[in-house]
Structures are given as C-alpha cells and as structure tokens.
Amino acid sequence: MKVRVAILGASGYTGLELLRLLLRHPQVEITALTTRRDESPHIAEVHPQLTGQLDLRLEKLSTAETAERADAVFACLPHAASAAVIAELMETDLKIVDLSADYRINDRATYENWYGVSHPDAGRLGKVPYGLPELYREAIQGAKLIANPGCYPTSAILALAPLLQAGMISAEGLVIDSKSGVSGAGRNPKPAFHFPECNESFSAYSVGTHRHMPEIDQVLSDSAGESLEVLFTPHLVPMDRGILSTCYAMPTSQTDSDTIHQVLADYYREEPFVEVVESPPATKQVTGTNRCHLSARVVRGRVIVVSVIDNLIKGASGAAVQNFNLMHGLEETTALI
C-alpha cells in the first residue's frame, strides 16, 4: 500500500524538486498540493515541467482536510507560517517533514533573535530530530516530525562534524566560506536575483548575519561536545543550483592530508550518499543528485575541507525524501538513486 503524500506550499523550487522525486517513488502517491492563496491553479500551470505528469490542482486545505487526504506531509512553507500549521498537524496521525527552519534551532531565544519573529510552537523546540541521517539516523527512524536541515548547514556539517567528533580539529576559529547557486534564494522575483543583475556576477551577502550561522553552530557544537561559534560567509554564484563550502580549521595536532581524508572516508564508509574524493570537487559532480562529495587537504598546517551538494536535493528535497523513507521504514535510498 502506498503512502499518500501532501505537499504544503508546492509552488516553489523545493516543491518542484520534491514532486519530481516523489513521482518516481514506487511507494508514494501524491494526493494533495496546498497553497495559501485563493487561486487553485493546476500544478502544470505552476510548474510547466510537470505537464502531463501529475493531474492535481493546488488547493487551500484545512488541517482536517489535509489529514484526511494524506498519511504524510512535506511542509515547504515560510518560517513561522510553517510551525503555525505544524502545531495543528501534530494533533493528527500525519508524519511530517518540515523543510522550513522552524524546528531546527533548539533554543527559543536564538530562533527568535535570528528570525525576528515569535515562535508559534516554541514548546516543541529541542524535541524534534535534526534531519541529517549521516549524524542522527536513529532519532529520525522513530520520528513523527523531522526538521529538515538548511542547505548551507548540510554542506558545512558533513565536512566538519566527523573531524570535530574525532577531535582532529579545534572548535575555535572555524571559517566556512560557502557559495550557492541562485535557486537557494527561492522563486520570488527580487532585484538581486533579476537575471541581468546576478548573471555574470559573484557577490558576498549577509556577511555575519545569515540565519544558517546559528544552525551550523548548534549542530557542530553537538559534534564537538562543546559550544562553538563558526564564521560563515555565504556567496551567490551565477548558476541555478549547487553549493560548495570551503571549510578552514586548525588541527588539534600536526596532521596531513591523508590522515584527514581517512577519518572522513571511515566515517562515511557505509553512507549511501556521501563520497570522500581525491580531487577538489565541482558542484556539477552532484547536480541533480542527493549526494555530497568531500575532499580534504592540509595546507601550511591548516585543514581545508571542500564539500559540494545540490542545494535543492541533498540540501532540501532529497534530504526530505531520505528522511521520509527512514520515518516510514522504507529503503533509505528509494527514489534517490
């Protein structure tokens, strides 16, 4: 029997990517797509790529209607809006993957400070597994609600967590210089993402103020076993998709490239979606896949780890399906290979 799936907020890029993946999932039936607007466009009007592939309209559904139509929900809603809806959905039998940031931050004050809003479901903070199976697979398997990670955090955490856990690098002075394709900014037209503005240009943005910084802090602190603060700088690359993070760290004792490579390779040996490779990777190696490629070097006494993911897949919708598979006891890689 198939799992009936609803997607809340299906009109953006993560929604489209989820639909593409789920249409290939043999144990899934997509039964509802919601919108917060009053119009009910056919999904092929919203995503012409799906013409002839899915005959559903976007609908404005109540919690009860959603619960009746589906067994599981992917929530692709803006922050704060997401937790408001999920607080209600938690009263039903639905299993939920939340792709917003609402349940990623354990500390209410940190969330409210960085996101500038009051949390609509603050009581649940700290109790929702962070949906990075490579770190928290067991907690995900039994969960009813998962906080799907941010795209930048996924790329940075996969690069650094094993080295922090192994005590190979210092928790002090971590620098994460990240670069993302423009789809990470979402589908709403804004001046900064108007084609002739960002095409043929490369820029830094949100220097010191990006909301993914406390998320990275939190998860890497957990890996390090001590509270740490990273320096995270995001940049905009004139391409559709892909994130590359160049991570700089001080080793705790003298080391070399091979040793660091080996620690990472050992950590990810059984992982279906993480590869530790020799050459510095390009984002194109993982475009369209749920994979992360990592490469490490020791240069002038410091450790450099480069990681690449597809921001819309391993950084969003692919991870969401991976979590969905785990939550439902399905083969973890279904629809992802």
Add this chain to the structure above:
Amino acid sequence: MKVRVAILGASGYTGLELLRLLLRHPQVEITALTTRRDESPHIAEVHPQLTGQLDLRLEKLSTAETAERADAVFACLPHAASAAVIAELMETDLKIVDLSADYRINDRATYENWYGVSHPDAGRLGKVPYGLPELYREAIQGAKLIANPGCYPTSAILALAPLLQAGMISAEGLVIDSKSGVSGAGRNPKPAFHFPECNESFSAYSVGTHRHMPEIDQVLSDSAGESLEVLFTPHLVPMDRGILSTCYAMPTSQTDSDTIHQVLADYYREEPFVEVVESPPATKQVTGTNRCHLSARVVRGRVIVVSVIDNLIKGASGAAVQNFNLMHGLEETTALI
C-alpha cells in the same frame, strides 16, 4: 563649450549605459538625472558601477527646471509617459533623443493598436526622424527631436534594408527570427526574468504580437518602396546582452552568397559602425560596442542574413549618442570608439 545633458529616467539599463558612454564624451557635461519617484537617491546607490564617477542625485524636475539645467535631453521613459513629457519639452530650446517607442511609428492608429494606449502627442507622429543614421543621416543632422530605434528593429533593418533598396530580395515572405539577451527586458524584476527561471533556458515569446513588428514593417516598407509585412519572432537568450537576428528572404532573381555580400559591403562601405564579415557572427564580437556585424549566405535558393548588435548600445544608448553627435554637429563617433 560642453553640451549640458539631462537624462530622464536614468535608473534602468539604458540609463546606465548612456551614463557610461557620456562620462567618456569630451564635449558633454552631465548636469541632471531625473526620476518619476519621490526619493532622490544618489546615482551610485542606483548604479553601484558608477561609485566615484558621477556625483549627482536623481531628482524630480519640472520641464522648466530641466530646460534650465540642460541643453539636451535623453529620454529613457516608458512609452506614452515619454511623449507626454516630450510634448512639453518641445516648447523649450532643448534637443531631444527619445529612447522610447513613442515617435517611431508614423501612423497613429498603428501605434495605438499595438501599444494599447492613446498617443499623448499624436500631432507630431510622422514628422520625427527615425534615428538610424545608416538610413536617415541627413534628416537626423538637422533635427530637434529624434526617435531612437528599437533594438530588434535595428538588427533586422540593418540586415535587410540595403537588399530591399537594391531590389535584390522580395518584399514578400520575410522571416526575422531574433534572439536577445535578458537586459532587453529592462530592470524591473518579473517572474520570467528571475535568474533560476530564465538561466539555462531558451524560449520564444510574444510570437506574432511583439511591438517591434510594426516598427520593422514601417522602416523596411520605406526601403522597399512598397508596403510589406514581416514575420518577426523574438526569443530570450540566457545572457546579459546581445541580439542576433537571422533573416530569411527570397531573392528576386537567382543570386549567390558573394553577390549579396557585395551589395551589403558596398552599402556600408563608409559607415563607421557596420561591418560585413565572412563568418556567421557571434554577439560577443560586438558586446560593449556600437557596432553591427552582418554576414550573408544564399542557401537552397534563399537569402539568409545574420546580424549582431549589442542591444543596449547600438540597439539603444550607443545609437542615442550617435544621434546626439549628429544633431549637435559633433564628430559622429565621439565616445563610441
């Protein structure tokens, strides 16, 4: 003594390109920049590219104030808005280059039908020279007001007008298949020009309905000496700037590539900005310049002329400066080479 220049509507891409060209013009002093909004941002806030190069703010100026501050005006306003302002400016001593479409169409009904608005200065239609020096240099030299051509029309007319004038090709059955970079769509963010929508994509648009079609009809009819209608199809190329038009025509008698090449080369022999080249040209050959490159072939009995221009320069701001130079008796190529 320098010509004092005002730019009306300086915040778009044609405004920026005009400023870049005029900042290099030894006989020009830029004295005013206008906006129709209430804010008065510094030009470096609007165009960070100009930081440190021009110390002016955008201002909301009356006609009288503009006439006091400047000797000449470049109007980069939307259609209809432009003619409304220019009707007033014509009462002053200012010389005016209008970069909108308002004075390009000679026939009022055609204008109002294609642009869907009532013309605010219809009495002047048909009396304003069309600012393509390669066809109408004499009329431009004595003019007070010039209608600066559209970008697509410039590329198509330069390719076909000499062959029509020479009677080498039929006025019947002309097909103009044009491709433009995204800056041609202006600087206002819209879904179609959101980076992840149009990047890595190529599309046709406004098939059979683009407003440059009657403009091409009109000028090529003049060249042919008979009324003609072209089939014009624009397409969007994922790049900043450049237009390539592939033009298909029936020869009036049997001909070959060399003959057609020669007619074009003879026509443009003295022109400073048009080159007839052997190989099919790429838009990049003319990016950032006021030049047009043309190449012709006869294939299976039909004539194919390919033309390339930079849509923002020869297709807009460069042509405007070329017209300005002619109107003011300056060396035609000043600031353009």
Add this chain to the structure above:
Amino acid sequence: MKVRVAILGASGYTGLELLRLLLRHPQVEITALTTRRDESPHIAEVHPQLTGQLDLRLEKLSTAETAERADAVFACLPHAASAAVIAELMETDLKIVDLSADYRINDRATYENWYGVSHPDAGRLGKVPYGLPELYREAIQGAKLIANPGCYPTSAILALAPLLQAGMISAEGLVIDSKSGVSGAGRNPKPAFHFPECNESFSAYSVGTHRHMPEIDQVLSDSAGESLEVLFTPHLVPMDRGILSTCYAMPTSQTDSDTIHQVLADYYREEPFVEVVESPPATKQVTGTNRCHLSARVVRGRVIVVSVIDNLIKGASGAAVQNFNLMHGLEETTALI
C-alpha cells in the same frame, strides 16, 4: 532476467546520460563499457558524477568479447567508426541502438556527400528503422538495429511531420531555425566551445551546411509523401542543454492557431513523451526529461511551430532507451519517467 548492456564509447555526454538512465532501469544490468583508447580508466574518473554508482572500467573489447558480455549494445561512436563496428556486431545476437548518424540516411551518395567519408556498411542503408517511435514505432518494435535520430531532426520532425502528413502545410519553403545548448557539440574541447568564447554569446553556425539538414529532408519527405528540402539554420546558445526549433511553414489553405494546435494534439494524444502546450515553451520545461513540448501559432497567414527537447535525452540517450525498450518488448517509458 535482466538485459545485459554494453555501451560503446561511454566517455562522452551521451554516454554519461545513457548511464544515468540505465542505472535506474530495473531490467538492465550494465556489464561493459568500451573505449577505443589504450587506457582503461574507471568510469568514475571519466565521469566523476558516477562516483560510487557503477564499478566498471572502460575497456578495449573485441566484437566477440562484447557479444559474450552483453545482450544489447548502445553505440556512441563517431560516424563511420560506428558502422564499421556495427557491421561486425550484426553477425552476433546483439540488439543494437546506434546513436551515430551512420544508418540514418537511406541514400549512400547523400551520406557520403554530407559526411565526407565512404560508408563502411553501405549495403544496410535504407533497411534500418529510424528510431523516432512517434513516427515509426512498429518498425522499431521488431528491429535488431535502430538508427537513433539526431537531436535537431527530432525537434524539427516532431513539430512538422504531423502537419505535413495531414496536408495542412506546404512542403515548399519550410524554414527551421534551431537553437542548441553547447553539450550538443560533444565533450572534446575546441576553441569555439571554450567557456569565455561561447559564454555570454549567441551565434549562428554551419549556415546551409549542417549534416542534420539532409536527415530532416529525408524524414519530412516521407511524412509529406513528396520530396522536399528544408532551410535549416542551427545556432549555439550559452547553456548546457536544450534545443528549441522555431519552424515556419505556409499553410495549404487558410487556417488558424486553434486548428493547427488541434491537429498536433490529436496526433500526439497517446504519446507518452509529447505534449502540445498553449504558451510558447522554454527549453527548461523539458530539461532532464525525455519529453518534447510543442506550441503552434498562425501569424500573418503563416504557421509557426515551436518545439523544445533536451538534446541529450529526447535528442539522444533518452530516445535510445525508448527504442531499446521497444526493441526488447519492455514498457516503453521504463527509466524515462
């Protein structure tokens, strides 16, 4: 039981795309990858995208070795080289999809004239089905060898064949103005495809001389029931993948957009991969899929059909898998949705 598949010449873009599709094919086991070079690199060295997904090396295999290792072959070899190998493979039990141009042209003189080589297996010309299921499904189903269509021809033929078959458009004066992403040029670095040369540029090439022109002639002549010659002009778009063809035709009698739309929609009603859509399509609508989107308009008495495909999938590897499925009696859409 799975079909054991060998890919001859797996190091290019069509090879990579084939591998991606076949790795998802439940009835396929990839058992051999060949190269004509002496080195035997691991496939992950050739295509880092496949790291961790396929553990095979490229090998130099004889015909006998290939026949022993596989039940079916996809040949991604250069023209002439392909037919030389296939002539031998036809002596074995292998089923073969040839992605080269070698068996597409029925007439030996035409082939040798356009490709500039002697055909190594000329006796078979005219007896090999052209692998466009939308036109020749029955012939494909029983075949041992299929000539997989060229990318440009696929986009042009799907747009025009139904209208020619229905007698709606004239066989005279067809103009096909096509635009392709750069992957269509293959994986060998050449000056024209060096990033800073073709990025931010759009160009026409091979005007009147492209080898896909006689291929289009041949298939559309078959559809028209009379010998015809098209005017075909290819252009290079600064993007990875996608072809858009803008096709111009004279209707045989007065008609309108709805009528043309309907003829196309009726023709493709049962087709799993062709959609007739309302708005002029963008290549991005079909990127990464085996689909073709078509849109038609009648403008100023002439018919314009715009078609889009992914040149590497519906234009090459996807069509090859579709043909493979038909040849082996498998569900036609397997691995393609």
Add this chain to the structure above:
Amino acid sequence: MKVRVAILGASGYTGLELLRLLLRHPQVEITALTTRRDESPHIAEVHPQLTGQLDLRLEKLSTAETAERADAVFACLPHAASAAVIAELMETDLKIVDLSADYRINDRATYENWYGVSHPDAGRLGKVPYGLPELYREAIQGAKLIANPGCYPTSAILALAPLLQAGMISAEGLVIDSKSGVSGAGRNPKPAFHFPECNESFSAYSVGTHRHMPEIDQVLSDSAGESLEVLFTPHLVPMDRGILSTCYAMPTSQTDSDTIHQVLADYYREEPFVEVVESPPATKQVTGTNRCHLSARVVRGRVIVVSVIDNLIKGASGAAVQNFNLMHGLEETTALI
C-alpha cells in the same frame, strides 16, 4: 607625440583587453603585434571584436625589429618565455610592462620552486618594481621595467595591505578565499574550461598549490614588515570575468566594522581606482573597469574584507596601462576612465 607601442603575444585575453584600452588612449599608437608562431594572421582574425578598428597583422619580430618599431612594450608571454625576451629588450631603449609572473617574485629559489623552471634572467630579480601603484607608485614612476601583478594578488593585497601596514590585523592566520571568472585561465581550450564542464558548476582548484600564493606572501610580508604566509584558495566561477576575494584576519586588538572601514577609506582616499563601499560588493560593479571595490566587516571578533576587481583589467591589462601611464609621465587614469 604619441608613444609607439608593441604588444608581445597579442592573441590572448589580456592582449585583447590591452588593445581595447590602448585604442582609446590618445597618446598611444599601436605599431606592432607579435606572435611566436609562424603564421601572420590579421588581428581581426584573431580577435573578431577588433574588425575595422586596427589594421595590423601579428608578426614574428626580433628584438631589434621590436625596438625599431616601438618605444614601449607590453609583454603578454608565458612565464620563462617572457624573461628570456625581456632580458634582451632591456638592452634597448624600450620601456617594458611585463604581464607575466617572471619579475614578480624577488627570490630566485621561490620562483624556481613554484614555477618549476629555471629563471632566464635571475640577476634582475628583486630589482623590478611590483606594479601596484596603490602601494608602489613612486618606484613605478621612474622605472624602465615593471612586473605587472597577478590578478588574485591584486584583489587580496588591496584588501589586506593597508590593515597590515596600520598594524590592525595579525600577520598570522590570514585566509584568502578567492573566486575568479574563467577568462583568468587564458584562451587555450582545456577540458576543465570546456563550456559544458564548467558552466553551471563551481569548483575549488589548486588548493594549497597555486602560484599566486607566494606572490601574495611576498607583498603582504612587505606591508606587514614581517615574513608571513597566507592560506590562499582559488575557485572557478561560471562567468567570464571578475574576481572576488573574501579575506579573513584576526585583529590585533578589539575593533569594529566602522574602524576597519575607516582605515581602508583613509588609505585609499586619493586613489582614482579604489573605492571602499558599504555593502558587500558584487564583481559586476567593476566589470569592464580598472576599479577595485572593498567592503569590511568585523564578525564574531574577526575581520572580513571583501574585494572585487575585473581580473582582465585591474587584474591585468588595466593595471598595465596604469603602470605605462606612470612610467611615461602621463596622466595616470588616461584610457582607464
């Protein structure tokens, strides 16, 4: 009287950019273009962008011929080849700007170690001014030979040198994470720069091994007054031109964004080509110009300076013209604004 200029090795991107700039230079006459090949193509065949603008052929010239034809030389030759030629040219009256790396490194062993060749003119090392006018204007003014800086070093040094000179940041632990457009890789087609390989992809390369690292070390050591070693990681951005460097440093005492901003602004107050701006800059702000935009932030106790330049202009040919102007006692900004 004009300075007669020869360009050695005019067929690459720096050669093209030099020609564009020098064609606008009122005190320059371009009199010779050299090549090391036997063919003598017209410059318009090599750079179609220059059609109709410069009527010269590339020639194989001896030192004596060059000295006869020109008063000044720009050498755009590969490393080692450059110094071999310049060693001879130094015997003539020519003034020389060397755009290669040959005279940038003062220490012979360092040069030979990083460049892997024996230096053909090692005796001159350490005596040639480094052509960054913002740091070494006086030395440049009297010079006969200038070592034009590397593109990455220019972007990094302009960001960090004033802070090191002022003692605001530590010489320890500098991280320079740089991103460059593809034109920085030159005009020779290679697999890594084949359009479908690097388009829509972002990658790190030469991690810990890039030859610009010792060049940055050397100049920043000079600014710091002590020997230092930076961590420099270059990345490839899918765009034509532009470099952005994100530079991380430890302040020597507690500081804030405004203080750092002020030190930089004060340092560059009189500089015609460096602007210290508020918002993190985008490379597009300086594309096509000789300018550098800088922006600074203090985040979590560390200093981040972001700098942008056009790699072909301020990072190569524009700087070369700026140096040329200084060497010849011309207005420094001629042809550059």
